[in-house]
Amino acid sequence: MSQPTPTTTTSSSTPWWKTAAIYQIYPASFKDSNGDGIGDLPGIIGKLDYIQSLGVDAIWLCPMYDSPQHDMGYDISDYEAVYAPYGTVADVETLIAACHERGMRILLDLVINHTSDQHAWFKESRSSKTNPKRNWYIWRPARYDADGTRRPPNNWRSTFGGSAWEWDEETQEYYLHLFAVQQPDLNWELSETRVAIYESAVEFWLRKGIDGFRVDTVNMYSKPLDFPDAPVIDPTLDCQPAYSLYCNGPRIHEFLRELGHILQRYNAMTVGELPHTPRMADVLDYVSAKQKQLSMVFQFDLVDIGFGAGLRYDTSPRNWTLSDLRARVARTQALVDGSTDGWSTTFLENHDQARSVSRFGCDDAVTHPELWERSAKMLAMFVASLSGTLFVYQGQEIGMANAPADWDIEEEYKDLDSLNYYNYVKEHRRDDPGALARAKAALAHLARDHGRMPMQWDATPNAGFTTASAKPWMRVHDNYPTLNVKRQVHRPASVLAFWRELLRVRRANAAVFAEGVFADTDASNEAVFVFEKRAVQQKLVVALNFTADRQVVDLAASLGGTYKTLLKNYEEEPLDALQPYEGRIYLVQ
Numbered sequence: 001m002s003q004p005t006p007t008t009t010t011s012s013s014t015p016w017w018k019t020a021a022i023y024q025i026y027p028a029s030f031k032d033s034n035g036d037g038i039g040d041l042p043g044i045i046g047k048l049d050y051i052q053s054l055g056v057d058a059i060w061l062c063p064m065y066d067s068p069q070h071d072m073g074y075d076i077s078d079y080e081a082v083y084a085p086y087g088t089v090a091d092v093e094t095l096i097a098a099c100h101e102r103g104m105r106i107l108l109d110l111v112i113n114h115t116s117d118q119h120a121w122f123k124e125s126r127s128s129k130t131n132p133k134r135n136w137y138i139w140r141p142a143r144y145d146a147d148g149t150r151r152p153p154n155n156w157r158s159t160f161g162g163s164a165w166e167w168d169e170e171t172q173e174y175y176l177h178l179f180a181v182q183q184p185d186l187n188w189e190l191s192e193t194r195v196a197i198y199e200s201a202v203e204f205w206l207r208k209g210i211d212g213f214r215v216d217t218v219n220m221y222s223k224p225l226d227f228p229d230a231p232v233i234d235p236t237l238d239c240q241p242a243y244s245l246y247c248n249g250p251r252i253h254e255f256l257r258e259l260g261h262i263l264q265r266y267n268a269m270t271v272g273e274l275p276h277t278p279r280m281a282d283v284l285d286y287v288s289a290k291q292k293q294l295s296m297v298f299q300f301d302l303v304d305i306g307f308g309a310g311l312r313y314d315t316s317p318r319n320w321t322l323s324d325l326r327a328r329v330a331r332t333q334a335l336v337d338g339s340t341d342g343w344s345t346t347f348l349e350n351h352d353q354a355r356s357v358s359r360f361g362c363d364d365a366v367t368h369p370e371l372w373e374r375s376a377k378m379l380a381m382f383v384a385s386l387s388g389t390l391f392v393y394q395g396q397e398i399g400m401a402n403a404p405a406d407w408d409i410e411e412e413y414k415d416l417d418s419l420n421y422y423n424y425v426k427e428h429r430r431d432d433p434g435a436l437a438r439a440k441a442a443l444a445h446l447a448r449d450h451g452r453m454p455m456q457w458d459a460t461p462n463a464g465f466t467t468a469s470a471k472p473w474m475r476v477h478d479n480y481p482t483l484n485v486k487r488q489v490h491r492p493a494s495v496l497a498f499w500r501e502l503l504r505v506r507r508a509n510a511a512v513f514a515e516g517v518f519a520d521t522d523a524s525n526e527a528v529f530v531f532e533k534r535a536v537q538q539k540l541v542v543a544l545n546f547t548a549d550r551q552v553v554d555l556a557a558s559l560g561g562t563y564k565t566l567l568k569n570y571e572e573e574p575l576d577a578l579q580p581y582e583g584r585i586y587l588v589q
């Protein structure tokens with residue numbers, strides 16, 4: 001079916017993915033080809049020339065599997081089928097072939113910590129205590145208080161709020177779900193379950209010629225079998241965050257080595273999602289080349305900046321400092337400085353994050369177009385000049401922004417994580433008069449919904465995402481007449497043109513961009529981030545003004561010798577000042 005002949009630009013000893021730029025697609029919101037208001041696979045296929053023109057090496061497609069969509073396809077009811085509004089298995093085969101014809105690779109999303117409660121395996125497991133698939137999921141009896149009140153087996157909180165256990169009336173036991181109630185956790189302890197997962201979710205698609213997987217919640221498969229209570233972090237909650245108990249569990253590396261053997265047979269690359277793993281030594285266990293588990297992971301140190309410690313959205317918007325951000329960058333860059341045999345990723349956005357111009361720059365493309373454009377380019381320089389494999393999320397290349405803060409959350413937001421949090425505050429914090437306003441502000445700034453709004457292709461109704469008469473599954477941003485692909489595609493000074501040039505320059509100087517050794521120059525500076533990247537006989541000096549004010553700098557000292565400017569977002573380039581959101585990348589030889 002597929003023609004795995006992508007071009008490679010690196011030497012034979014460097015795997016293709018180390019210097020790659022990978023474009024992430026969220027199928028529901030990319031391009032609707034049939035006017036039902038939901039993006040689809042033919043829509044993606046029709047935009048592959050556009051994607052290729054960006055200069056990326058591969059795409060990562062978020063889940064397109066059959067699913068009741070409680071969590072936008074991360075609740076899979078059949079690994080071997082495609083969600084009908086997105087298309088068919090044949091469409092995926094066409095997409096794989098079309099990527100390969102263009103010399104691009106394709107990754108799918110591998111979601112194997114849990115399935116949907118509508119998966120045939122769970123339906124069987126739930127049907128009776130003696131069903132042969134009962135233990136394919138994690139069932140436990142209730143605990144009872146002295147007065148006979150029934151309680152879940154422990155106090156763990158699910159990621160999306162409430163208990164991580166759901167009572168099943170029929171069979172009188174609880175099942176575990178670390179995410180939504182409709183996402184029961186698979187029992188990885190049983191080799192029979194693991195074999196079924198490998199066959200259905202993994203090899204079914206590898207045999208079709210895909211080039212790898214983004215692996216969802218990769219560190220949660222091995223749970224502590226005694227299921228201890230989590231320490232009480234927030235006494236106002238009935239259930240407590242328990243990440244430290246179920247992330248990086250006792251058998252996780254054994255499971256991943258087993259999975260790794262299969263992936264290696266297909267020469268597949270993997271990028272694991274690795275939340276809640278602060279210690280670098282623990283991260284290295286997943287990505288050490290010697291251990292043959294994963295090619296790389298997404299660490300969340302950087303994008304988690306400014307989130308609340310207990311409940312994610314319990315936070316003041318814009319609650320971050322540049323010194324904290326640069327410390328997080330330094331920590332994650334340490335994995336790719338050649339002192340380890342590990343590898344990492346660099347990214348600022350994905351489908352679980354708010355837009356980066358809204359978090360770290362100016363997102364008002366309509367009334368402050370110049371600041372918006374400068375900050376989008378500055379952030380592009382920032383993320384693309386860090387070492388590791390670069391991931392760019394759909395819409396990031398045109399500087400898409402968060403939904404306006406006055407959108408009605410109950411009406412316009414669709415993500416269960418945002419809505420659960422909002423409803424929780426509404427019901428349980430009635431005695432705190434400011435709580436709801438704070439929750440709204442935090443969601444307007446950080447909710448996952450912002451990254452999920454329809455792609456803005458042009459200035460026609462619905463931004464060209466779907467037909468004019470259709471109702472998009474999620475509201476299109478009001479700024480689309482100003483901010484869209486069509487307006488940027490032929491304008492040399494656009495954010496889109498800048499990204500194309502940036503990716504070209506990154507590729508041409510991959511040794512220092514993707515693999516160079518990072519060093520901060522002044523870790524305490526709260527306005528300007530100047531860092532260096534070193535490779536053999538070359539270094540980059542990257543200077544970024546993270547503020548909307550002019551800042552005094554002294555770049556002459558860092559530059560020394562002979563240098564040339566590779567990229568910049570202002571014409572003039574004095575060495576003693578940076579304009580609002582100015583960025584420059586110099587190559588020093």
Ligand code: NOJ
Nearest residue numbers: 071074111179216217352
């Ligand atoms: C991480 C995914 O990126 C997110 O969207 C999803 O809700 C959870 N894992 C659960 O699968």
